Amino acid sequence: MADGKSILVDTSRCTACRGCQVACKQWNGLPGTATKQVGTYQNPQDLSAETWRLVRFAEGKKDNGKPYWYFFSDQCRHCLDPPCLDALQGFVKGAGVHDATTGAVLYTSVASQAPFEDVRKACPFNIPRQDPKSKALAKCTLCFDRISNNMPPACVKTCPTGALVFGERKEIVEMAKKRVEELKGAYPKAMALNPDEVRVIYIVTDDPKKYHAHAAG
Ligand code: SF4
Numbered sequence: 001m002a003d004g005k006s007i008l009v010d011t012s013r014c015t016a017c018r019g020c021q022v023a024c025k026q027w028n029g030l031p032g033t034a035t036k037q038v039g040t041y042q043n044p045q046d047l048s049a050e051t052w053r054l055v056r057f058a059e060g061k062k063d064n065g066k067p068y069w070y071f072f073s074d075q076c077r078h079c080l081d082p083p084c085l086d087a088l089q090g091f092v093k094g095a096g097v098h099d100a101t102t103g104a105v106l107y108t109s110v111a112s113q114a115p116f117e118d119v120r121k122a123c124p125f126n127i128p129r130q131d132p133k134s135k136a137l138a139k140c141t142l143c144f145d146r147i148s149n150n151m152p153p154a155c156v157k158t159c160p161t162g163a164l165v166f167g168e169r170k171e172i173v174e175m176a177k178k179r180v181e182e183l184k185g186a187y188p189k190a191m192a193l194n195p196d197e198v199r200v201i202y203i204v205t206d207d208p209k210k211y212h213a214h215a216a217g
Pocket residue numbers: 075076077078079082083084085105122123124125126127128139
């Protein structure tokens with residue numbers, strides 16, 4: 001099903017405040033993560049079973065030699081045809097749910113019985129994580145509990161710059177197209193990532209690989 005809900009992540013509007021990252025932990029009751037200073041702003045270093053949304057920081061040089069500093073608020077894309085669910089269900093019946101109304105991709109408690117590395121490898125965006133103790137599989141739920149009750153996802157609600165927008169998928173796809181056209185004047189490489197395949201649509205202004213190795217899958 002291609003209707004349902006979507007999130008637009010417009011990286012051109014993101015200031016890396018990490019409000020979304022914190023709101024996700026707060027709403028979902030996820031603990032803080034012990035981190036190390038490694039000489040960059042990246043904190044924590046990666047997604048985990050307790051960090052379902054992560055603002056990634058990337059530094060480098062553009063084609064014209066000027067420096068860039070890009071921000072990419074990473075999360076599950078809630079694929080329209082989710083390969084992680086195909087992998088999961090192949091191992092354990094009832095391990096995943098693809099919600100018919102919203103399109104949210106959810107894992108159930110029996111997902112812990114599936115071989116985690118196989119599920120992780122099935123995801124083109126390197127999203128699923130496993131709790132080292134309980135072995136539960138974890139990732140963003142599209143705030144299924146909130147969106148089923150007509151509330152926006154916690155990350156979207158908290159974003160102060162309008163970088164995150166939640167709505168009906170058809171409207172978000174149109175919004176993404178319009179925004180890319182606006183950006184192309186100043187940023188000829190502006191593009192929406194995988195808009196026909198995913199529910200969480202990112203807009204970038206440069207080569208997606210400069211943001212994150214798995215940005216475009
Ligand atoms: S982004 Fe990865 S984890 Fe999320 S639905 Fe798609 S395949 Fe599954």
